[in-house]
Amino acid sequence: MTLLSVRNLKVSFDTETGVVEAVRGVSFDLGRERLGIVGESGSGKTMTGRSVLRLIRPPGRIEADEMRFDGVDLMGASETQMRALRGRRIAMVMQDPKYSLNPVMKVGAQLMEGLRQRDGLTRAAAHIKAVEALEAVQIRDPERVMLAYPHELSGGMGQRVMIAMMLIPNPDLLIADEPTSALDVTVQAEVLAILDGLVRDRGMGLIFISHDLRLVARFCDRVLVMYRGKIVEELAARDLLHARHPYTQGLLNCLPRIGGPRQPLPGLDRSADWAV
Amino acid sequence: MALIEIENLSVTYRSKGRSVTAVESVSLGVEARQSFGLVGESGSGKSTILRAICGLAPVTGGTIRIGGDLVPTPRGRAFSARVQMVFQDPYASLHPRHTLDRTLSEPLAIHGIGQTDARVMQALDDVGLPQSFRFRYPHQLSGGQRQRVAIARALMLRPEILLLDEPTSALDASVQAETLNLLNRLRTERGLTFLMVSHDLAVIDHMCDRILVMQNGRAVEELSRQDLASAKMKTDYARSLFSASADRMLEP
Ligand SMILES: Nc1ncnc2c1ncn2[C@@H]1O[C@H](COP(=O)(O)OP(=O)(O)OP(=O)(O)O)[C@@H](O)[C@H]1O
Ligand SMILES: Nc1ncnc2c1ncn2[C@@H]1O[C@H](COP(=O)(O)OP(=O)(O)OP(=O)(O)O)[C@@H](O)[C@H]1O
Ligand SMILES: [Mg+2]
Ligand SMILES: [Mg+2]
Numbered sequence: 001m002t003l004l005s006v007r008n009l010k011v012s013f014d015t016e017t018g019v020v021e022a023v024r025g026v027s028f029d030l031g032r033e034r035l036g037i038v039g040e041s042g043s044g045k046t047m048t049g050r051s052v053l054r055l056i057r058p059p060g061r062i063e064a065d066e067m068r069f070d071g072v073d074l075m076g077a078s079e080t081q082m083r084a085l086r087g088r089r090i091a092m093v094m095q096d097p098k099y100s101l102n103p104v105m106k107v108g109a110q111l112m113e114g115l116r117q118r119d120g121l122t123r124a125a126a127h128i129k130a131v132e133a134l135e136a137v138q139i140r141d142p143e144r145v146m147l148a149y150p151h152e153l154s155g156g157m158g159q160r161v162m163i164a165m166m167l168i169p170n171p172d173l174l175i176a177d178e179p180t181s182a183l184d185v186t187v188q189a190e191v192l193a194i195l196d197g198l199v200r201d202r203g204m205g206l207i208f209i210s211h212d213l214r215l216v217a218r219f220c221d222r223v224l225v226m227y228r229g230k231i232v233e234e235l236a237a238r239d240l241l242h243a244r245h246p247y248t249q250g251l252l253n254c255l256p257r258i259g260g261p262r263q264p265l266p267g268l269d270r271s272a273d274w275a276v
Numbered sequence: 277m278a279l280i281e282i283e284n285l286s287v288t289y290r291s292k293g294r295s296v297t298a299v300e301s302v303s304l305g306v307e308a309r310q311s312f313g314l315v316g317e318s319g320s321g322k323s324t325i326l327r328a329i330c331g332l333a334p335v336t337g338g339t340i341r342i343g344g345d346l347v348p349t350p351r352g353r354a355f356s357a358r359v360q361m362v363f364q365d366p367y368a369s370l371h372p373r374h375t376l377d378r379t380l381s382e383p384l385a386i387h388g389i390g391q392t393d394a395r396v397m398q399a400l401d402d403v404g405l406p407q408s409f410r411f412r413y414p415h416q417l418s419g420g421q422r423q424r425v426a427i428a429r430a431l432m433l434r435p436e437i438l439l440l441d442e443p444t445s446a447l448d449a450s451v452q453a454e455t456l457n458l459l460n461r462l463r464t465e466r467g468l469t470f471l472m473v474s475h476d477l478a479v480i481d482h483m484c485d486r487i488l489v490m491q492n493g494r495a496v497e498e499l500s501r502q503d504l505a506s507a508k509m510k511t512d513y514a515r516s517l518f519s520a521s522a523d524r525m526l527e528p
Contacts, residue, residue, distance in 0.1 A: 015416065017408060040448040041420025095419045095446075096367040140319060140492065147294065155364040155442065156318025156475075178419065181445045182364065184475045185520035187318050211420075211448045214523040254453035256482035257526040259505035264460070265453035265482070 003173055003205040004030040004052065007066040011047045011229075014059040022047040022060075024229035030173070032203040034196070036216035036237060039226030040251065040268070045209045046095055048226070049175040052207075053092055054082050070172065088118070091171035093179045095209075097162040101150040108146030111165055118169065133164035136194055138187045155182035163191060167198070174198070175207045180215070192219055213252060217241050232274065247274050277344055278305030279469050280312075280329070280437065286337035287324050298324040300493040301338065306486075311463065311470040313480040315517065316490030322473045323364055326439040329471075330361050342437070357387060360430040364441040364473070369426055370414040376400070376425055377410045383432045399428040404454050419446045427455060431462070440472035444479060456483060477517065478524035481505060489514045 011023035023044040028035070037045045051062050054074065067074040069090060072081070094100040102110055111130035115121045121129065127146070134142035137160035150158060159182045166174060176195070180188045196219070198204040210216050216223055217240040225233040225248050233245040243249055250268040269275075287299040299321040306312040314322045327333040329340055331351040340347045347355065363369035370379060380399050381392045389395075400407055403424040414422055423446040430438060443459070444452040456479065462468055474480050480487055481504055489496045489511070497511045509515050 013416070016411075038448075041446075041451050042418040043448075046418060096365070098365060099367045144294065144296065152289065152291075152296075154319045154323060160318070178446070182442065182475070183318050184316060184517065185477070186516055188475075189520055211446075211452075213449060218523060251449040254449040255524075256453075256456070256478045258478050258481045258521065258524050259526040260478070260482065262482070264457045267453055267457075268450035 001031055002029050003032060004069050005066065007064060009048065009051055009064040009067065011044070011051055011056055012061050021229055023051065026231055028224055028231065030205045030207065032199060032205050033222065034199055034206045034208055034220040036220035036223040037207060037209045037226060038211065038213055038216055038223060043226040044229040045226055046177055049092060049177050049207060049209055052175060053086055053090055087114070088169045089171055090173045090175070091166040091169065092175040093162050093166050093177060095177040097158040098150050100162065101158065103150055106146065107148050107150065107161055111168065114169055129168065133168055134161070137164050138190045156184070156187065159183060160191065170202065171204065173205045177209045178211065181211070213240060213255070245274070246272055279308040279343055280306040280471060281341040282338065284338035285325065285328060285335065285340065287321070287328050287333045288336045289334060297493055299328070302495045304488050304495070306469055306471055308469055309463065309467050310486065311472065311484045313484035313487040314471070314473045314490060315475065315477065315480055315487060316496065317492065320490040321493045322490055323441050326361055326441055326471065326473065329359065329439060353387065357433050358435055359437040359439065360433060360435040361439040362426050362430045362441060362443050367422065370422060372414055375411045375413055379425060380429055380432055383429065387433060395432065399432060402431065402458060403428045404451060420448060420451055423447055424451065424455070434466065437469045440470060442473055442475070445475065476524070477504070477521040489517065
C-alpha cells in the first residue's frame with residue numbers, strides 16, 4: 001500500500017550567483033517499509049526529505065507534479081493542514097539534532113510538551129512516558145537528561161533525544177535524516193531495532209537518509225541513490241553492496257575497511273559519463 | 277615523552293546543584309606525529325576530553341601537558357596556533373551570519389597573518405569545496421559541506437596538533453575518502469599529530485596507530501591498530517564494538 005507518492009519533485013534556490021537546483025525531478029513511492037536514500041554530500045537528500053513536510057524556507061521553492069500522503073495532496077494543502085500533519089502524522093529527525101531542539105528549554109519539558117498538550121496527559125503521566133522514551137533509546141540516566149538543556153548533551157545523546165521526541169506521537173511516516181551518525185555501533189543497533197519494530201508492528205513508513213552505505217544495505221528494504229538532485233539508481237537494499245551503477249560502485253570503493261591497507265583511499269572518478 | 281600527555285583527567289559538569297562526572301581519571305599519551313583514536317559509547321566522555329584539552333570543559337582533576345608543559349589557563353594565542361579542534365557539530369561551530377570567506381580569514385586576521393586571499397582559496401581547494409562557495413553562508417550549505425568548512429578553518433593556522441571530533445561522520449563515502457586522504461597527507465607532509473574521535477571502526481583503523489576504548493566516563497582498554505584488526509581485545513565492551521562492526525571488515 002502506498003503511503004507517500006512523490007512525482008517530479010524539484011527544489012530550487014535563487015541566490016545572488018544564480019539559481020541552485022538542489023532537487024531536479026525526483027519521483028518515488030513509499031509503502032510501509034524502510035526506504036533508504038543515499039548519495040554524496042549536496043546531492044539533495046535533505047531537501048527531498050524536507051520537501052515532504054514543505055519545510056523549505058524562501059528563497060527556496062518546491063515544485064512537484066504530485067506529492068500525496070495517505071490521500072492528502074501535500075502541494076495543495078494549506079499551511080494549517082500542514083501544521084496538523086507535521087510531527088503527528090509525519091515526523092522528521094533532522095540531520096542536526098541540537099539545532100532543532102529548543103536551546104533554552106529543558107529536554108524533559110520538550111519531550112512532555114506534546115504529551116500534555118496533544119494527548120492531554122497529566123504531568124506525572126507525561127513524565128513517565130518521556131522517561132520511557134529516553135530509556136528506549138538507551139539513555140543511561142534518563143532522569144538527569146530530563147533536567148538537562150540541549151547543550152549539556154553529547155552529540156549522540158542529542159540525536160537520541162530527537163528520535164525519542166519524534167516517535168512519541170506515533171507518526172505514520174518518519175523521515176530520519178542521518179539519525180544515527182553520532183551513535184556508537186552498539187547503541188545504534190538498539191535504535192535501529194526500535195525503528196524496525198515500528199515499521200514491522202505498526203506499519204510506519206520510514207525514509208532513512210544516510211551516508212553509511214553498509215548500514216543502509218543491512219537495515220533498509222529499498223534504496224534510492226541520489227546524485228546532483230536526481231535519483232540515478234533504485235535497488236533492493238540487499239543488492240546495494242553489489243550495485244551496478246558506476247557512481248554507486250564508486251562510492252562503495254571509497255570506503256575504508258578494518259584491516260585494510262594504509263594507502264590513500266580511492267576517490268570517485270567524476271569524469272565518467274554518469275557525472276554529466 | 278609524548279607530545280600530548282593526559283594523566284588521571286577528571287571532568288565534572290556542575291549546574292544548579294546537579295553534577296555530571298563526564299570523564300573519570302582517564303590517562304593517555306599521544307606521541308608526536310602519531311594518530312590516536314578515541315572510540316566508545318555515546319555519552320562516554322570522548323568529546324569532553326578534546327574540549328578539556330582546549331580549555332572548554334571544567335577539569336576537576338589530573339593534568340594535561342603538551343610538549344612536556346602543563347597547558348596554560350586561559351589557553352591563549354600560542355596554544356591556538358599550535359592546537360586546533362574540529363568540533364563534532366558543524367552547525368553549532370560555524371557563525372551563522374559569517375560567510376565562508378569571513379570564517380576562514382578571521383583566524384588569520386587575529387594572528388596577524390597576511391596573504392588572506394590565497395590562503396582562503398587554498399583552504400577551500402584542500403577540502404574540495406568549489407571557490408564559488410566562498411561568499412556563501414552556512415545555511416546555504418549541506419551538512420557535509422559545512423563539515424568541510426570546519427576542517428578548512430582548523431587548518432588555516434597550520435597547527436601542529438589537530439583534535440578531530442567525528443570529522444567525517446557527516447560526510448559521504450567519497451568526501452570522507454578525500455578528507456581522510458587530505459588529513460593523512462598533511463600529517464606526513466607537515467608532521468601533524470592527531471587525536472580523533474570516530475564511531476566508525478573502519479575509519480579509526482585506517483587513520484590511527486593507537487586506540488582508546490571508552491565507556492561511561494572511563495577508559496576501558498587501549499589497543500594498537502594490530503590488536504584491533506586481529507580482534508585481540510581483552511574486554512567484553514571492546515569486543516562488542518568490534519563484533520557490531522562486522523560489516524566493515526576486510527573480506528577474507
Ligand atoms: N539556502 C540555500 N541556498 C542555496 N543553495 C542551497 C541552500 N540550501 C541548500 N542548498 C544546496 O542544495 C544542495 C542540496 O542540499 P542538501 O542539504 O539536500 O544535500 P544533502 O544530500 O542532504 O547533503 P549532505 O549529505 O551533505 O547533508 C546542496 O548543494 C546545497 O549547497
Ligand atoms: N555542558 C555540559 N553540562 C553538563 N553535562 C554535560 C555537558 N557537556 C557534556 N555533558 C555530559 O557529559 C557526558 C559526556 O559527554 P561527551 O559529549 O563527552 O560524550 P561523547 O563520548 O562525545 O558522546 P557522543 O559520542 O554521543 O558524542 C554526557 O553524559 C553529557 O551529557
Ligand atoms: Mg543532508
Ligand atoms: Mg561527542
